[in-house]
Amino acid sequence: MTNAALLNVEGIRKSFRKPDGGELLVLDGIDLTLREGEIVGLLGRSGSGKSTLLRLIAGLSKPAAGRIRYLGQDVTAPPPGIAMVFQSFALFPWLTVLENVQLGLEALGLPAEEIRRRSLDAIDLIGLDGFESAYPRELSGGMRQRVGFARALVVHPNILLMDEPFSALDVLTAETLRTDFLDLWAEGQLPIKGVILVTHNIEEAVLMCDRILVFGSNPGRVLKEIKVDLAHPRARLDPDFRDLVERIYVEMTARVAAEHPSRRVERFPGAGIGSILPHVSSNLLAGLLEEVAGPPYDGEADLPVIAASLHMEIDDLFPVAETLQMLRFAEVAGGDIRLTAEGKEFAIEDTDQRKRLFARHLLTYVALAAHIRRVLDERPSHRAPWSRFADELEDHMSPDAAEQTLRAVIDLGRYGEVFAYDDRAHVFSLDNP
Template sequence: MDQSPLLSLQGVRKSFPKPDGGELLVLDDINLTLHESEVVGLLGRSGSGKSTLLRLIAGLSRPGGGSISYLGRKVEAPARGVAMVFQGFALFPWLTVLENVEIGLEALGLPRKEIRSRSLAAIDLIGLDGFESAYPRELSGGMRQRVGFARALVVHPNIILMDEAFSALDVLTAETLRTDFLDLWSEGQLPIKGVILVTHNIEEAVLMCDRILVFSSNPGRIVTELKVDLRHPRDRLDPQFRKLVERLYSEMTARPADDRAAARAERFPGVGIGTILPQVSTNSLSGLLEAIAASPYDGVAELPAIAAALLMEIDDLFPVAETLQMLRFADIAGGAIKLTAEGATFANAAVDERKKLFAQRLLAYIDLAAHIRRILDERPSHKAPRSRFSDEIEDYMSPEAADQTLRAVIDWGRYAEAFAYDDQTQMFSLENP
């Protein structure tokens, strides 16, 4: 293996301005290398800045401190040779499969004949031969994501950045696509030299990666680096595989023990306006609180145990548990979730009391919700368009992430009766029909 890295990050730092004039520190002192023939995983909970880091690496955003170099050159703009596969499929619905794949090459100004031949080869490689003339609406989720992979591969990048590329798919489809990708990677059929994979799925990280970097949250820092010395194909039932999964579970839910202030920040992270929020329903939040409050858990449950009891995948449970922690209804540490006093009160309360308690938590600890309510209170009409907030948070995240974040806040705000939202007019208001 060539000892000079494809990618090197040194002391990278990133923060975003807050509405009150302060700053939200998202990433701090990130040091990372990617060598040829490596798959490096970035594993962390919500608020750990993993997706923000990918945007910095891709040159879509600039760090506030430190340096990023690709093939020895400082990254100051989108780097040719670095491609990204997103969680959302990010396809143009009015273009066919072939046209969606070709569009990246057209931007490079290549001859038409080469654009077509390389695009057809990429489509064939990723298993979509025969679907060249299909439109995205005609494809399943797995097929649409394969188009995303083909579009990234067709430019023959040195590095592919995967931003939770499998998380929007159902379990079976995601497993098939992971396996196909790993087979092509292991056989040397992919025109790439290295991969950085962002995920919150622990088993996915162990299945795919050569090294795994575990991030803390708020701000994101690398707290653990774990080498995965397992040969491909990897067996999820292998005792060594399970041992690595259990270790990562503990690492992801650990809290700093040597600093009380840091420990409290990690337990109850701040949720700044630039934080991407998971789209978790209030029914899911209430259901998990009730399950943990009931026997045999009586307020404290091991996350793997409660996931098995509720027939939930770990990566489905994490967003719900993390949201409860954001709202101070629960505390996650050491692989377990424990209800706070407010969480126990909520679990045993009537509907109206639950709504009041939820509203208090929402406006106290979710900055975007508090910001929306503050704007509505200040305006004489008590109304504001959705674009007022979407434009603002798109300074911190992708349009897809901004849409997800706003949808989450809308659902939570409606439940709490903190504000109303009319989807037809795209308006927030204080009018509660």
């Protein structure tokens, strides 16, 4: 690997205008350097601004502050030499594989003979030789994503931006495509000099990347840069690989302290009225409690181990674990999840006892749930409209976050039979269905 810098991102800040005229800050103080021969991973949960940063680098959006330089030139529009692979395939269904791949070259105005030659070479490189005349509807998800790779590679970019390119695929297909990509990269067959990969899969980041930038949320910022000093090909069961995965889990579960260094971090973070709640199924909450309570964990488990056994990524596992912590059924720290006495009690009780215990914890530790119940208790009709609480939440968060938080507390309230909600009338009540 050389020391030549392909890309420099300096002090990037990005915000969006809210309907009320306020500002929603999504990225703050982002610094990043991509050097020739590197794969750099942007690892974090959904909503941490990773994909927004890719769009800024691609010149599809402009930052509110800071600068992005590609080969020493400021990026103010989509620059030649940077291509992107998307999560959703983004193919034109009425075009064949060959026609989809040719699109980028046609936009460059190249001669027809060169367009065809380079397109066929890219299709062959990515393993789709023989499927040139097929339409996207005839292809599996993995094949469609290969077309996306071929379309990006055919323009011979210096930098390839990959926005969760494997997340929409099944486990086996994703693993095959990752392996093929890494083999081509290691053999120097890809016409690219550097890669930026957005992912929320910790093992994927360790498997593919030379450096990993761990992102925090609200707003998105880099919490930690981790260098991956593991030789390729990397083995998931290698002790050094597992140690690095564990280290990243520790970093990500400790992110509250890193994001708010001036705040005293409580053993059990509170959920005040202004807290954005993750929308988590009560079935997942109960399921994780039962899994950790039983053998071989007996109440305490490594998050990487439990994630692997349940086939859960951080966007699936972390919200469940953090909700259990919010409810005081578990403690999440140091990359581990440990059940409290109440969490262990929940796991062994019958349904009615679970609901009573859950309701007590919900009203004690989640301020919004207690607030809704108090309002309903005080009103003669024991009813209140959605807007009564949505308006309050929007003083603290965006409308989308307010809706997510209300939806989350509705599910928790229904499970604990603390209150009811009629989605057709948009009304909370104490009615017992």
